[in-house]
Amino acid sequence: MTTEIERGRGRLAGKVAVVVGAGQTPGETIGNGRATAIRFAQEGARLLLVDRDDASLKETHESVVDAGAEAHTLVTDIVLPDAPAAIVEAAIGTFGRIDILHNNVGVGMGDSSPTRLTEEVWDRIFDVNLKAMWRVCKQVIPVMRKQGSGSIVCVSSIAAICAAGHITAYKISKAGVNALVHQLAMTNARHGIRVNGIMPGFIDTPMAVDAVAEVLEMSREDLANVRAQMVPLENRQGTAWDVANAALFLASDEASFVTGALLPVDGGQSAKIG
DSSP states (O other): OOOOOOOOOOTTTOOOOOOTOOOOOOSSOOHHHHHHHHHHHHHTOOEEEEESSSHHHHHHHHHHHHHHHOEEEEOOTSSTHHHHHHHHHHHHHHHHHHEEEEEEEOTTTTOTTTTTEEEEEHHHHHHHIIIIIHHHHHHHHHHHHTTTOOEEEOOGGGGGTSSOTTHHHHHHEEEEEEEEHHHHHHGGGGGTTEEEEEEEBBBBIIIIIHHHHHHTOHHHEEEEEEHHOTTTTTTTOBBHHHHHHHHHHHHHHGGGTTTTTTEEESSSSOOOOO
């Protein structure tokens, strides 16, 4: 099973990374944003950590500093009109450049079938999952174009391409993220900017397991077991470190010829047909 790697090889040495969604929902395991921030720190990046939850962001900051990185924080909600510009201002004001933008944002609570879903929930999910992600990219890309380089990684979901039950707005918003990745990649390739996406499957994170188990009035263990049995690879869920390691590869120079890719991190779940 993939676990945290305590000592890196300096794959992001000298690079400045902005991790949007660096906090996490409370729970027994680690979330994708926090794990990615720590992996980036272990590989030598300097970080701007962004999240709306001040307390959770402080916990991530402590972990990143413990990993030996220089890190600063910005507490903001990316759906706010001035949030994307504030992120760029904070990164440039602190570090002078942005080499990596990691977009790890997503909500899905209140989602339902197409005929039961409310407009209020639809709008909230789309505002966070798609519109805010686009707005942050829109602010960061001019900086990367001026530099002549940059890597953007957007966290999508296999829900975008798989049957997704009653999570209508979440599925469609993540399909939009995939389309956004393609569009950004093709319109910025000549500027030396790479844009890729990660599509996690069943990952054992607090948002995906603890929070959902509470809503469904199930035990965490029971829900985790149900999810695990749906994964072809060893009937187990992935961990946030699996997502973080994929993000590290896409953000690093090891992926210098990779753009417009949508990488499933799902134990083969999206490869199933029928």
